[in-house]
Amino acid sequence: MDANRRRVDKLLSDKWKIERELEKIQANCKHENTVIKQVTDGTSSSPRYVCESCGCPLGYLSPQESVTFLKKS
Numbered sequence: 429m430d431a432n433r434r435r436v437d438k439l440l441s442d443k444w445k446i447e448r449e450l451e452k453i454q455a456n457c458k459h460e461n462t463v464i465k466q467v468t469d470g471t472s473s474s475p476r477y478v479c480e481s482c483g484c485p486l487g488y489l490s491p492q493e494s495v496t497f498l499k500k501s
């Protein structure tokens with residue numbers, strides 16, 4: 429195994445651990461404070477409601493709310 433391969437394996441395993449940890453936090457979070465944030469998913473990015481403490485996406489804005497958000501930012 430070369431050095432890059434080892435590094436990649438280590439990173440992938442860390443990534444897996446981090447994702448599980450995030451899932452645990454988000455599953456236990458009550459999402460009490462919502463904020464509107466620009467969320468990138470895949471190739472596009474759009475404003476969404478996300479939980480302020482855990483960052484979990486909670487919903488899309490209505491077209492009207494989107495316009496208001498984009499005007500403010």
Ligand SMILES: [Zn+2]
Pocket residue numbers: 454457458459460479480481482483484
């Ligand atoms: Zn939350």
